[in-house]
Amino acid sequence: MATKRQLETEKLGLVEIKSLVEAYEEIAAGQMQKVRTAVLTAREFLGGLSEIFGEVKFNYARDVLTVERQKTRLGKGGKTVAVWISANAGLYGDIVERSFDLFADYLAKNQTEAVVVGRLGTKMMADRLPKILYNYYDLEDDRVEVEDLILIMRYLLQFQKIVVFYGQFKSLVNQIPMATSVSGDSIYQPSSAEATEGQARHQYLFEPKIADVLEFFEGQMLTTMFEQTVHESQLAKFASRLMSLDTAVENIDKKVGRLNRAGVRLKHRTDGRKQLSRIAGMSLWQ
Numbered sequence: 001m002a003t004k005r006q007l008e009t010e011k012l013g014l015v016e017i018k019s020l021v022e023a024y025e026e027i028a029a030g031q032m033q034k035v036r037t038a039v040l041t042a043r044e045f046l047g048g049l050s051e052i053f054g055e056v057k058f059n060y061a062r063d064v065l066t067v068e069r070q071k072t073r074l075g076k077g078g079k080t081v082a083v084w085i086s087a088n089a090g091l092y093g094d095i096v097e098r099s100f101d102l103f104a105d106y107l108a109k110n111q112t113e114a115v116v117v118g119r120l121g122t123k124m125m126a127d128r129l130p131k132i133l134y135n136y137y138d139l140e141d142d143r144v145e146v147e148d149l150i151l152i153m154r155y156l157l158q159f160q161k162i163v164v165f166y167g168q169f170k171s172l173v174n175q176i177p178m179a180t181s182v183s184g185d186s187i188y189q190p191s192s193a194e195a196t197e198g199q200a201r202h203q204y205l206f207e208p209k210i211a212d213v214l215e216f217f218e219g220q221m222l223t224t225m226f227e228q229t230v231h232e233s234q235l236a237k238f239a240s241r242l243m244s245l246d247t248a249v250e251n252i253d254k255k256v257g258r259l260n261r262a263g264v265r266l267k268h269r270t271d272g273r274k275q276l277s278r279i280a281g282m283s284l285w286q
Contacts, residue, residue, distance in 0.1 A: 004263065004270075011259045015228050020253045024091070025245040031142050039169065039231045046228050053217050056210075067245035081113040081159040082106055085166040085233040086121030092241035095167035099177040099233075100124055103165040106179065107132060113159070117152070117230075141237065144230055153223045162222070164229045167236030173243060175236040181227040 084103040087096050107114060107129070114134035116125055122136060137152045139145075156162050161181065166274070168178040 004267075005145040007259050007263050011256055011263075012251050014259070018249060018256075021245050021248050021252065021274040025052050025242060025249065027236050028077075028241045028245060032242060034142070034237060035214070035231050035235045035238070036169075039228070039235050042228055046225055049221065049225075053221065056213070066259065079113070080110065080158045080163065081115055081156060082110070082166045083115040083117065083156065084121055084164060085139075085164065085230060086116060086118035086124065087237055088119045090120065090243050091244060092237040093175075095175045095177070095236050095240040096120060097124075099165050099167050100128075102177045102179055104129060106163065106165065112163075113158070115152075138229060141234065144227055149227055149230075153226060156226070157219065157222065162226070164226065166229055166233035167240065168232050169235040169239055172239050175240050177234075180229060182222055182229060 079283070082103060084100065086100065106112070114132060115137065116122060116134050117137050117139050117140075121140070125132060125134065137155075137157065139148050141252075164180050165180055166178055166180070167175050169175055
């Protein structure tokens with residue numbers, strides 16, 4: 001049976017931990033708010049842009065084929081790279097683990113190069129996929145430095161297909177692992193009618209020509225889309241961290257409540273023993 005001092009010491013320790021967790025919770029909320037508005041605003045725009053990109057590649061397949069042949073001559077044709085955006089630190093709940101599972105499953109089923117972003121990812125790769133070779137790049141958890149982004153994209157643009165694995169923010173209580181193509185290959189899926197008839201949903205005019213437009217997409221726009229994906233991952237991680245910390249606070253409160261109840265029971269037993277001692281003392285004098 002714990003003593004009163006032991007209960008008070010444990011309770012004090014929990015209160016101190018709770019203060020620390022609440023401080024982290026406040027920081028996570030501030031970090032999440034920084035990227036949330038920008039992510040949600042840009043998501044719809046980039047979604048529409050991605051659809052146009054994929055639609056152009058589908059509906060103007062003959063022109064695209066010429067460009068693809070040029071890529072092949074440059075050594076780019078057909079190559080795929082899988083990119084996993086992990087994290088540099090912990091306390092992000094299970095979203096990093098779940099996105100890793102999706103990434104690992106893709107590597108097992110596909111012939112592809114691999115890229116890991118974030119120091120936590122290197123530890124998980126060493127523990128669970130030690131035989132997989134990959135390229136490593138570093139990005140901060142709360143921001144995207146232009147120099148780091150350029151370094152990553154300089155490597156990724158060697159590939160025809162770029163598949164990014166990350167956590168996506170759905171709501172504060174719901175973040176899901178996601179695999180997204182930022183190369184236009186899987187972004188637009190034509191309807192069966194379009195596929196049968198081979199007709200474009202929209203007609204586009206290209207200035208100066210389609211090859212230059214595609215080259216622009218695969219440079220500037222793919223960089224923008226990848227950066228947006230990184231921001232999505234950051235938002236999901238901060239939301240997951242916020243929920244994990246909130247759960248931790250709730251658990252601490254429950255533990256403190258149990259200690260308080262144990263303290264009350266201990267006090268009742270102590271008072272009972274004192275009362276019995278007084279009664280026994282009185283009986284001795286009678």
